[in-house]
Amino acid sequence: MVKRIAAALGIALVVLIAIIVFNTIIFTAEEDEAIALVTHKVNVEQAAQRLGEAVRFETDSTKRRSADFPRFIAWLEETYPTVHTTMERQLISNQTPLFRWAGMDASLKPVLLAAHYDVVPVPKASLPDWVHPPYAGMVDENFVWGRGTLDDKGAVIALMEAAEAMIAEGFQPKRDVWFSFGHDEEVGGIFGAGAVARKMRTDGVQFAWILDEGSFVLDDIIPGLERPIASINVAEKGTISIELVAKGAGGHSSMPPKQTAVGTLARAVDRLQNNPVPGGLDGVTADFFDRLGREFGLPERALFANTWLFGPLLENQLAKANTTNAMLRTTTAPTMLEGSPKVNVLPVEARAGVNFRLHPRDSADSLLTHVEEAIDDGEITIIKPENYSEASTVSDADASGYLAIEKAIRQTFGNVATVPGLTIAATDARHYGRVADNAYRINPFQIEDHDLARFHGTNERLSKDNLRLGISFYRTLLEAQ
Ligand SMILES: [Zn+2]
Known part of the structure; x- marks a missing residue:
């Protein structure tokens, strides 16, 4: 009797191990279809200098009356004249520039690419620890240093550099492409992205998808992974x-x-x-x-x-x-x-x-x-407070927008794994998402473990390499629209 029980248990154990092994063997990443790298010719030195200039405007979201906000908007106009003559631009709440790049086919749903140019304050006590002063916009051999380079002026500049070059080359998108650069993301985005969403609703504009900040290509951040992870947050x-x-x-x-x-x-x-x-x-x-x-x-x-x-x-x-x-x-x-x-x-x-x-x-x-x-x-x-925000809805990781972003990430960054993730902080995307079928969140920059402390922290910086990749990513993504 005892022998029989032991034998039955032995067989059950073997079956269990077989199931575990079998499941593990078939549990592999879907074979990524071979995607050739796409690299655009990018004037990265010029882009880096401009990001440095952008950093010098102290667009601290806790000082919203600062003249640096209108000065930054005027600087954008001077620096990217082709974008400003080709696209329609309006200022939402006087401070959030919203651009519409008219597409060739009005029957296609528009898309929106977003970033923000306000930054978090620099604590006085941290000043001695900065390698270069936070608003100096220092550009050295490899990096642009300063508050806002990673979060999120880098994305503003990468988008503008991409569009300026594409327009100069005669490109026009198939669908309408909108850009929105929020001025109050770090304090809730009510008057920037929130007002953009309210205006779009009034005007009857519904986006197929929007892309905003929310994650990055993460290298060496999650232990045990063999290649970088691009978390496209849904x-x-x-x-x-x-x-x-x-x-x-x-x-x-x-x-x-x-x-x-x-x-x-x-x-x-x-x-x-x-x-x-x-x-x-x-x-x-x-x-x-x-x-x-x-x-x-x-x-x-x-x-x-x-x-x-x-x-x-x-x-x-x-x-x-x-x-x-x-x-x-x-x-x-x-x-x-x-x-x-x-x-x-x-x-x-x-x-x-x-x-x-x-x-x-x-x-x-x-x-x-x-x-x-x-x-x-x-x-x-x-x-219970009067003001709070519910979690966003969950966007579709199989929809065309996700697939377009995923493809452009692989074309730009090569052998990375893409995963649909969750942004654990709050961003402007929750506002834009209200007037979009889907909302996705990633910045096209590759960051490492030590970069995490630079967000809202000390010695924020963006490498020139990342700036080049970011511009190239937006170009590739925009060419497909
Ligand atoms: Zn941000």
């Missing part, structure tokens, strides 16, 4: 900040109750942190890891190939790293606390601020239900 997370309030009787701290408002509030925050919003490998996250998983060597590939068995184990592992955890779920970040103004005074009120980044599977309402259930305390008032 969705972006939403953001909502909730306030928690606990009330108390107040009074002197020498005769405190068993628990003060601060204690009640702290318990609520703790419960929230210990009850993460459920997440996992489904929807856009599943598609991302399904394509990414094929790029790993063993043993990771065996795990991703057999999510039917290893799914929970994988989710557990992915949840351990902050970056991959943010891909899996709506994240919870308690960020602000406030109690009594004096240490010997009992609080009459204690407040906490918690920021959540909504995964496309969740909504603000479903999140609030989760928060109420997790806290489960009648003493806590949960205040």
